[in-house]
Amino acid sequence: MTAHLPDAAPTNWVDSHAPQGLRPWLKLGRFDRPTGIWLLMLPGWQGIALAAAMEGRAPDLKLMAAFFAGAALMRAAGCAYNDVVDRDIDAKVARTAARPVASGEISVGQAWAFIVACSLISLAILLSFPPVAIGLGVGSLALVAAYPFMKRITWWPQAWLGLTFNWGALLGFAAATGSIQLPALLLYASGIFWTLGYDTIYAVQDLEDDALAGVKSSARRLGAAAPQGVFVFYVICFFLALTIAWFGRLGPLFWPPAALYGMHLARQAKRLDVSDGPAALALFRSNTLAGLILFAALAAGMWRPAGGLFIGG
Template identity: 45%
Template sequence: MSDVRAVNASTGRVQDAPSGNFVDRFVPGRLRPYAQLARLDRPIGWWLLMWPCWWSVALAGVAVGAAPNLAHLALFMIGAIVMRGAGCTYNDILDRNIDAHVERTKSRPIPSGRVSAEAAMLFMLLLAFIGLAVLLSFNAFTIMMAFGSLVIVAFYPLAKRVTDWPQFILGLAFSWGAWLGWSATLGTVGWAPAFLYVGSICWTIGYDTIYAHQDRRDDAIIGVRSTARHFGANTKRAVGLFYGATVLLFAGALWFAGAGLFGYLGLAAFAIHLGQQVTRVSTDDPASCLDAFRSNRWAGWLLFVGLVADSML
C-alpha cells in the first residue's frame, strides 16, 4: 500500500477516484488538486445531490401538467456541482487529520500536502459564491427555503464524531432539493415535496450506508461512527428496509402530485434497481460497495424519466 500511496503522490491522483477520469486526463497539474477537492473526478456525488432537485422539478411538472422547466433543471445541475464541491472541500478541511489515517482518503489534496487548509478555505468560498449566484436566480420563497439547509450542511462533517447516524444528517442535507424544485415552480410547498423529501432521506441513508462499508475497518480503528458500523452484519436487511420506505414515500409523493401511469412505471423501475443493489452488493468487498453506490445515478434516471413522461403525456 505504501508503494500505491507514493505513486499517487507523484502523479497527483486520488486513490479512490476512477482511473482515467476527466480530471486526471485533462485538468492542468496546478489546478488538479482543486478539481479533486471539488470531487470533479468523482461526479456521482453531485448526481446524488441533484436528483432530489430534478425529481422535485419533474414532480411539480406532473402537478401542473407541463414539461419540467429546463432553465430550472440547468440551474439545479450547476448548483449541485458547485455546492457539492464546496461541501466536500469544507468536509476535507475539517477531516484532514482523520483522512490522513484512512487508506482510501490519505491521498486527497489536503492530507497529502498538495493543498493547504487556508487555500482550500478560499476555494470553498469561491464555490459558495457561485452557488449563491445560482440561488439568486430563483424566486424569493425558494431562496429562503435554501438557506434553511445551511445549519445541517455545517453540522454534517461533525456528525460522525457524535452519532452512529451521520448518514441521516447527510440525508437531511442532500435531500433538501426535494423542497426547492417544487417551490421554484410553484412558489410554495406541499405534501408531495414533503413525501419526496423524507423518501430521499431514506434513500440517502441506504446508499451511503453501502458506501461507508468501504471504510468500516479504518473507521473502527480511529473511532469514526457510521450506520455501516452500527448495522454491521445486518446492513443488507437495514438498507432493504430504508429502500422499501423510500419507494413507499415516493409513491405518496406521486399520489399527492396526481401522477399517472408513467410516473408509477418510473417508480417501479427505480424500486427494482434498488432491490438489485441490496441483493447483489457484498458489504465485505469495497469494490462491490462502490459499484452499488455509483449505480444510484442510473436509479435516479429511471424515476426522473418516468416523471417527465407523466408530466408531458
C-alpha cells in the same frame, strides 16, 4: 504530482486530461468523482419534475440547468469544507489520506478561499429563484455545516447526509412553484431513506479504517446486517415514492419507471456484501441511474389520458 484517489475511476477526466496545476483543486471539489454531483442534483431535478407534472407540463430545462450548476458548485464547497474539518481523520484512512488538504497539497487557507468562491457563485444562482426557494437555500447551510461532525457523535451520519443532500427536492419544487406542498415533502422524506441506503453501501468500503480511526457510520452500526438494513431503508423510500404519485395526482405513466426504480433498489440491497468494498463502490455509483429513473417517472407523470385520469383521488 497529484495522487490518484482510490475511490475515483482510474480513467476519470481529471487524472486523464486536466492540467497538472488544476488537478488538486478539481480533486478538492471532487470533480474527479461526479457521482456525488449527480446525487446532490437529482433531488432538485426530481422536485422540478414533480412540480411540472402536477401542472401537466414538462420540467423547465433552464431551471434544471441552473440546478446542475448550483449542485456542482455547492457539492465542491461542501466537500472542501468536509476536508478541512476532517483533515486529521482523513490522514488516518487509506481511502482519504491522499486528499489535497489531508496530504498538505492544498493548505487550509487555500481550501477556505475555494469554499468562499464556490459559495458566492452558487448564491448568485440562488438569488434568481423565488423568495421561498431563496429561504430554503439559505436554510440548507446549517445542515451542510453540521454534517462533518455527525460521524463523531452518532452512528447515523448517513441519515444527516440524507437530510442535507435531499434538501434540493424542496428547493427544486419551490423554485418551480414558489411554494412547498405535501408531495414535495414526501419526495424529501423518500430521498432521505434513499440516501441512508446508498451512503450505508458507500461506508462499507471504510469499515476497517473507520473502526481504527473511531469514526461512526451506519455500516459499522449494522455490521453483517447492513444488506438487510439497506433493504429496509429502500422499502421505505419506495413506499414514500408511491405516495408522491397519489398525493401529486400524477398520470399512469408514472408506474412503469417507478417499478423499475423499485427493482433497481432491491437489486442493490440483494448484491451488497460487507466484505467486498470495490463491489460496494460500484453499487453506490449505480444510484445515479436510480435517481434518473425516479426523475423519469415523475416527469412521465405529467401525461394523463383523455378524461383526466389520475393516480390519486
